[in-house]
Amino acid sequence: MEITNRFLLSGDNITRLSCPKNKIKFKAGLPDTIVIHYTAGRSAESSASYLARDDVGASAHIVIGREGEIYQLVPFDTIAWHAGKSAYGGRTMLNQYAIGIELDNAGVLTKIGNEYQAWFGAKYQADDVMYATHRNETSPRYWHTYTEKQIDVCSEVCRLLIEKFSVKTIVGHEEIAPGRKQDPGPAFPLDQFREQLLLKNETDEPNLMDAQGEVTASLLNIRAGAGISFEKIAKPLVAGTKVTVLEEREGWFRVQTVVEGWVSKSHITIK
Ligand SMILES: [Zn+2]
The missing domain is CATH 2.30.30.40 (SH3 Domains)
Known part of the structure; x- marks a missing residue:
């Protein structure tokens, strides 16, 4: 996989959708941040086509499906609408700084009998569910898990973006809009994920202090x-x-x- 001319390229597994509503380019030196989201949707394809719609006031640069398939909606030099009202590190309105990556995931689930139901009615089995406490909450709930393939592909995309744009920050939507947003939630290994990616240069020459x-x-x-x-x-x-x-x-x-x-x-x- 590589990024060429503002788009992800790969032999397969990448579908490009047109999202003409997003036209404004990032300012020079940006983007320098990645925001991770979940779609809370039924499938990567349905979420991607929804976000690409002209009459929908949200979008993202890419959507990553559970088999690792990727939909790219917005070129990486163009501002997408994924963060909404947000603040982080002294900045507000993070869309103007950040690439938005959406992961196909149903989000919070409700236990009904032996099954777990999403807000849109789909049901999931225990194998695809974890019971965990969100970083912004105090008691556990049921969350749809991510697939290993999905996280691996997300990591690879982030690595490319870090190289291409000198990305310094990877955050969850839940961290830039706490209270309002819960994604990507505790099923996504956000802390290890960014530590591995952003400290890569330092891991090559680890901090050997003491x-x-x-x-x-x-x-x-x-x-x-x-x-x-x-x-x-x-x-x-x-x-x-x-x-x-x-x-x-x-x-x-x-x-x-x-x-x-x-x-x-x-x-x-x-x-
Ligand atoms: Zn989000």
Whole structure:
């Protein structure tokens, strides 16, 4: 999958719908945010065609179905209408900042006998339901679960958007319009999801503050700065020396042991 010319491209599984009501482009440097939603609808196809309608005052950039199928309604450089009255991080009216991703999901369900019913009447079996407390609520309710495929595809799309637009923030609709909105709800692993995606650069070079490491080289020079041009400040550290990593810079660690100084990070294993 890739984003070319404002649209998702892929060999298959992507349907483009026309949504001519959305015409206004994002300002320069935007979008920088992704808002995750659920459709509270019957199917991805029905939700996507509804949101694309000219007489409907809502839309989203994409709708992701339960098999991972994608409908794109609005190009990524154009503002869609998914957030409504909203506020987050000192901003209001998030549509002007954010890509909207809708996931096909029935939302809150009501238990009736052994089945679970959505507001629109469809019934779901226990396998597709979780009982959980929403982050904005205090007691548990029944929620339609998401499929693994759907979350994987959502993650892949977000990864592409992060690369393309330098997205810094992923939020749930429930976080930008608390009280008014409940989506994507507790069935969506929002915290882990954004942590994995947005900290990716840092996971490549993880935050090693206070990590415990051990010298692997037989003798490892410890220096006054991050580079071989800096003077050695003590006798070399021997293999097996335990160190605390304080800082990382361009292939070097500032470590603390009996002395404190810089060592080449490739000779330290983190415990
Ligand atoms: Zn929403």
